Amino acid sequence: MKTKILYVVSNLRRTGPVNQLLNIINNLDKNIFDCTVLTLSPEPVNEKESRLIDYNESGIKVHSLNLSRIGSVLKGKNNLKKFISHYLPDIIQTQGLRADSLVCSIKPSVSWITTSRNFPIEDYPSKFGFLKGTLMAKKHMRVLASCPHLVSCSFSIAEKLKGCDISSLVISNGVSNPDFKVLDKPIANPIRLISVGSLIKRKNMEYIIDFAKSFSDLGYEFNLLILGDGPLREHLSKISPDNVQFIGNVDNVGKYLIESDLFISSSYSEGLPNTVLEAISYGLPVILSDIPPHKEITNSLDSSFSIDFSLSDSPKNLAFNLSNELPKLINISNTTLSDKAIKLFGAKAMSQSYQKLYKDCL
Numbered sequence: 001m002k003t004k005i006l007y008v009v010s011n012l013r014r015t016g017p018v019n020q021l022l023n024i025i026n027n028l029d030k031n032i033f034d035c036t037v038l039t040l041s042p043e044p045v046n047e048k049e050s051r052l053i054d055y056n057e058s059g060i061k062v063h064s065l066n067l068s069r070i071g072s073v074l075k076g077k078n079n080l081k082k083f084i085s086h087y088l089p090d091i092i093q094t095q096g097l098r099a100d101s102l103v104c105s106i107k108p109s110v111s112w113i114t115t116s117r118n119f120p121i122e123d124y125p126s127k128f129g130f131l132k133g134t135l136m137a138k139k140h141m142r143v144l145a146s147c148p149h150l151v152s153c154s155f156s157i158a159e160k161l162k163g164c165d166i167s168s169l170v171i172s173n174g175v176s177n178p179d180f181k182v183l184d185k186p187i188a189n190p191i192r193l194i195s196v197g198s199l200i201k202r203k204n205m206e207y208i209i210d211f212a213k214s215f216s217d218l219g220y221e222f223n224l225l226i227l228g229d230g231p232l233r234e235h236l237s238k239i240s241p242d243n244v245q246f247i248g249n250v251d252n253v254g255k256y257l258i259e260s261d262l263f264i265s266s267s268y269s270e271g272l273p274n275t276v277l278e279a280i281s282y283g284l285p286v287i288l289s290d291i292p293p294h295k296e297i298t299n300s301l302d303s304s305f306s307i308d309f310s311l312s313d314s315p316k317n318l319a320f321n322l323s324n325e326l327p328k329l330i331n332i333s334n335t336t337l338s339d340k341a342i343k344l345f346g347a348k349a350m351s352q353s354y355q356k357l358y359k360d361c362l
Helices: 016-026 052-057 069-087 097-106 120-128 130-146 155-162 205-217 233-239 253-257 274-281 292-298 315-330 334-345 347-361
Strands: 003-009 033-039 061-064 091-094 111-116 149-152 191-196 222-227 244-248 262-265 286-289 306-309
Touching: 003 016, 003 069, 003 097, 003 347, 016 033, 016 052, 016 274, 016 347, 033 069, 052 061, 069 097, 091 097, 097 111, 097 130, 111 130, 111 347, 120 130, 149 155, 149 347, 155 292, 191 205, 191 253, 191 274, 205 222, 205 233, 205 262, 205 315, 222 253, 233 244, 253 274, 262 274, 274 286, 274 292, 274 334, 286 292, 292 306, 306 315
Parallel strands: 003 033, 003 091, 033 061, 091 111, 111 149, 191 222, 191 262, 222 244, 262 286, 286 306
Antiparallel strands: none
16 A cells, blocks of 8 residues: 655745655655645646646646635634545645644644745745744744654754754755756856846845946956846846846746856855756856855865855955856866756655655654
C-alpha cells in the first residue's frame, strides 16, 4: 500500500514555495507515494499568477476548500478535519503561516511536516508593516516551534531558528533542470543584466536602480531587466534610467534568463532564493548581497562565478567593483556553472531528502 501524503497550502500562486512544492512532488517515487494537494483559498483571478495548470499537467490531484481569509478563520478547522477524515493521509505537509497554523490547531494524529522558507521575524514586518508583521511573526514562530518535523530550506534559516531555540532539519531548496539548453556564450554588448523578485522593501530593488545609474556613469553600455511586481513598482519606475525595463510577473522566467548575461540581487533577507538558484542553473554569474543565504549558495561555487557585496557599501562602490571584476565573469563557462548548480541544488536531490524524511516519519 502506498504512503498517502496530503500537502496543505494557501493556494498555488506563482511563488518560490509553490515552485518548490511542485519540484518535490514531480520527483516523488510514484510506486511508494500517493499525494494530494489541498489549497485553502481560490486561485488568483489572473491565471498567469497561478501554477494550478502546471500542477494539473503534471497529473497532481488538487482540491480546494475555496475559503476566504475570514472563511478560513470561521470554517477552516472543521472543513480541513472533514477532508482529512475522507482522504486519510499518513503524512500531512504544510507551508506558509495559514496552512501551518490551521493544521497545528487541529493537532493531527498523523505525522505533520512543515518547511520554514523564510525567517518570519525578518520577513513579515517588512512585508506586512511593523505592527501586523510582528504579530504574524510571533504567531508563526510559535507554530513552527510546535511542529514535530520542522524543515528549514537553508542552513541560514536553521541557524536563525536555532537562535530562538527552535530545532529543524535542513533540506535545501532545489531547482529543476533548465527549459532551454545552456551553452557557453560571449557576454553581449550592451551587457544584459537581470534581476527577479517582488518589488517590496525586503528585495531592496532601489539599490539596484542606483547601481545601474552609477554603472552607466562609468561608461558601460547595458540593459537591466527587472522581473516581478509589487507595491513599489511605480516608485521604482519613476526613478529608473531609460536602460532599466520593468517586465512584471511572467510565467517563463527561463526565457529571460537564457537571454541574459549577469544576475543581480540586493535583498536584505531570503530563505534560499529560488531566483538565484534558477539563475545559476541557467549558467548566469551572479552579483549578490552578502547575506547568509546568498553566501550559502556562492560558497558552494567557484569564486569566479560570483561577486558578493556588502549592503553597507554604496551602489557607486558596487559599480566600481563590478567594473574591476567584469573580466572574471566574462570568461566563465556557462555550461560548467549550470551543471554544478544542478548537481548541488537539483530538485531531484531535494525531493529524495523529503522522501527519506517521509519514511522516517512512519
